[in-house]
Amino acid sequence: MNPTKETSSLSYLNATGHIPYGMTNDYMFRLILEKNNYVLKGLICSLLSLTPEKITSVEIQNPILLNETVKDKEFILDIKVLMNDSAIINLEMQMAYMLNWRERSLSYLCRAFDQLSHGQLYDNVKPAIHIGFLNFNPTPDDKPEFYASYKLLNEKTHAAYSDKFILRVVNLKQIDSATDEDRANRIDYWARLFTATTWEETKMLAQNNDFIASASQSLYESNADEITREKCRARENYMCLERKLAEQEAALSEKDNALAEKDKLIRQLQKQLAEIQSAN
Numbered sequence: 001m002n003p004t005k006e007t008s009s010l011s012y013l014n015a016t017g018h019i020p021y022g023m024t025n026d027y028m029f030r031l032i033l034e035k036n037n038y039v040l041k042g043l044i045c046s047l048l049s050l051t052p053e054k055i056t057s058v059e060i061q062n063p064i065l066l067n068e069t070v071k072d073k074e075f076i077l078d079i080k081v082l083m084n085d086s087a088i089i090n091l092e093m094q095m096a097y098m099l100n101w102r103e104r105s106l107s108y109l110c111r112a113f114d115q116l117s118h119g120q121l122y123d124n125v126k127p128a129i130h131i132g133f134l135n136f137n138p139t140p141d142d143k144p145e146f147y148a149s150y151k152l153l154n155e156k157t158h159a160a161y162s163d164k165f166i167l168r169v170v171n172l173k174q175i176d177s178a179t180d181e182d183r184a185n186r187i188d189y190w191a192r193l194f195t196a197t198t199w200e201e202t203k204m205l206a207q208n209n210d211f212i213a214s215a216s217q218s219l220y221e222s223n224a225d226e227i228t229r230e231k232c233r234a235r236e237n238y239m240c241l242e243r244k245l246a247e248q249e250a251a252l253s254e255k256d257n258a259l260a261e262k263d264k265l266i267r268q269l270q271k272q273l274a275e276i277q278s279a280n
Contacts, residue, residue, distance in 0.1 A: 010220065012219065015199035016199055016200065017198060018198060019196060019197055019198060019199060021223055021228075022196055022219070023093070023219065024194055025093075025232045027231050031064065032218045034060050034063055034079070036214060036215065037058060039218060040060070041058050044083060046185045046187050046190055046211075047168070047190075055083060058081055058082070059082045060079060060081055061082055078092040088115060088127070088128045090108050091131050092131070094132055094133065094135075095134075095239065097136040101132070106167070109130040109165065109167055112130065127164040128165060129166045129168065131167075131170065134171055134172065135171075136171075137174075144173070144177065145171060145174060146182055146187075146188070147182050149167075150166070151163065151166045151167075152165055170187065172194060172195050175191045186209065192205055193205050193215060202216040
């Protein structure tokens with residue numbers, strides 16, 4: 001049942017102004033999708049281009065522990081969802097630019113795919129899909145996309161090797177680049193909800209969309225809870241430090257590359273000098 005259909009004295013419809021903690025906060029993102037199964041189902045429908053009737057069940061396999069330290073490095077970032085008992089879907093909100101995101105996302109995807117117990121047939125492995133919501137382009141050499149999909153392909157023919165191992169990225173910086181298909185599936189609506197900073201934005205998005213309305217209500221109720229706000233604040237502080245660390249690592253990497261180029265140039269000049277001296 002759609003939770004927003006129930007009567008509540010607290011409603012996002014009456015809220016105005018700034019949203020204290022939105023869904024780009026990965027703790028808030030996890031919390032809302034965990035406590036509101038209706039919203040989780042609606043999001044997956046959009047991401048996988050499915051109608052609600054096609055999804056009979058969505059179950060989170062790694063729920064948040066209430067006493068978990070959200071500022072800890074080991075805080076579980078991805079949400080592992082079992083859909084229809086037939087597919088594993090990982091969802092991850094990542095706002096800090098990370099040089100190792102591609103390797104880490106592959107690691108998450110591999111763990112989701114490695115699901116068989118001893119003695120089970122390989123034919124029984126469930127499809128695994130990792131979907132990351134990012135505010136940066138994970139493939140700087142490629143043109144930025146709003147919703148990108150990657151899978152194993154034959155390098156010559158581009159034929160798909162398997163449809164059971166898929167990685168997708170929603171670039172929250174590229175919402176305006178959404179395709180007609182993305183808009184038809186309302187993926188751009190979800191992206192705008194995640195990045196919304198005011199209640200007025202959520203109200204506009206929620207018009208005629210029960211899934212977005214339900215998510216907006218859960219977001220409002222979660223922000224009204226002091227314990228949730230404290231955990232979001234702690235997570236935000238930790239992510240701020242992690243973001244600064246990532247920026248420093250990127251700067252150091254650029255310096256290392258520049259030094260390597262200088263060393264290469266010096267060696268080339270030394271070689272040329274030695275050749276000239278030997279010729280004389």
